[in-house]
Amino acid sequence: MTGAPAPWRFDAIGTTWEIVTEHRLPTAVRDEVSSRIDEFDRTWSRFRVDSAVSALGRSGGTIPAPADAVPMLDALAALSKATQGAVNPLIGASLDALGYDAGYTLHDQGALPAPADWRQRLTWDEGRLALIEPATIDVGALGKGRLVDLVLGILMRTETGDITVDAGGDLAVRGRPQRIGLEHPFDPRRAIGVWAVTDAALCASAVNRRSWPSAVGTILHHVLDARTGQPVRTIAATWAVTQDAMIADAVATALFFDGGPRLAHEWGVDWVRMTTDGRVEWSPGCRADLFVRTDRGARTAPASRPNSLEQ
Template sequence: MTAAASWRFEAIGTAWEVVTDGPLTAEARDAVRAVVDGFDREWSRFRLDSVVTALAGAGGSVPAPADAAAMLDAFAALDAATAGAVNPLVGASLNALGYDAAYSLQDHGARPAPADWRDRLTWHGGALSLSGPGTIDVGALGKGRLVDLVLAVVATASPGDVVVDAGGDLAVRGRPQRIGLEHPFDPRRAIGVWEVGDAALCASAVNRRSWPSATGTTLHHVLDARTGRPVRTYAATWTVAADAMTADAVATALFFDGGPRLAHEWGAEWVRMTTDGAVEWSPGCRADLFLGADSVER
């Protein structure tokens, strides 16, 4: 993108870059920061002052954040598509493995998320309610949702070409961009390139946010909520969809058997790599993949 301005900043634990045709005004940057901070203050399980933290200890009811219905309705669809493998009450499972607010990275054993989360957690009627202790984690789609919110602010302030990139989860408006698909086992390599225009591309991989366990195995943040343990079949997923929340959600679902069907229902294209290096992709996928002899199409 031959744009005149690039703005980089750190937020929600990742590096962001906003690229526009001209420099954003101070007012536009302040508006972006306000959106990011507001979202983090509502949904971060790492902040003592967040809505999620307020509900975690004993449950209760609070006014529903503006994003509650969109995100938690999507979680209900993810839960159904993956036979319960994706669950917004997986936060306690992540904490038990050491991916907690203190980043202790100490494995205290598997803790499955409650399968009856839709009975415990409600979000319609203007309230977000949790019937008892539980830690909400929206990581399966939350960063994508925030990318969409930031894009809306930036696109209003700068109506030309825009790219919003949050650590590799990105949305493009205007001129198409060629995006490399980072190899999950070697960040110096790409398994392909995907041209994205007026759409979003989100990725997830087991090499990001990973740490060793006491037994010598590697733990990571992509969990099967039914077991409370990291997934082991797939190493990385990439999804292109009309918006970043959809792309992020499908990228999570693709670690499980129901992911491809959900992607088809939601109109998303995808690529995924197994932990043994095989590559699979959706019918009609337009990514330019660099395939070896051991890669397969599904």
């Protein structure tokens, strides 16, 4: 943006944020953004011993429902149904068992499936969030997207120009279009395409982020199938675009499983995903420009119909 101030960059919730606006944000607005992020983290982070979900996880019981509980857990319930249980908000202990724990020990203790009856164990109605017994809630399937939406809402109350909120690759854009590169999951120096985003959110997930070696030498990562407690092995990366970042983040998670494309269609979300054997798939009507390798070399092809292409 010509004449724009330097982006506001900071670290929070385990990732780097970059907020770009046409005008320098007043101190009061920055303080409000920081306070909202900290409030969300103190409520939902399973990495903080002082968070609400950590306290609930240690003893179970009932607490007043946080403001974000209903929209996030309702969406997680829809993800769980669409993926036949592969997504599960009680996946926290499964991640801990593989080493992705509060201490980030990366010490693999073996796969631990999440409880399949989570809907009987966890409730969020009548202003209460309750667990019938200790368990670790993890909202990582869509939580960062939800927080991007909340931060964008604060900025839009005071900013009328172009706004970009980028939380480690999960981002929302308002104003002029932004061309976003789709990073190749096996080579961060390359992109598999470019997506022009206008007044929308783009969220992504990939197996090369938050990965570590297992006890037997295989590579583990943070995208688990809750039914087995094991990392997914067929999908390498996903991208989703829609109006709200929470919904885009949720669909980016769902796309690692068979039910993801159907849910994306029901929710009106455009998407791209790459399989671990190098094929690229996309949704009908998707406007991403994908880089396709042919016998004559690389070319750009508009993703205009459901298909898959070798990379």
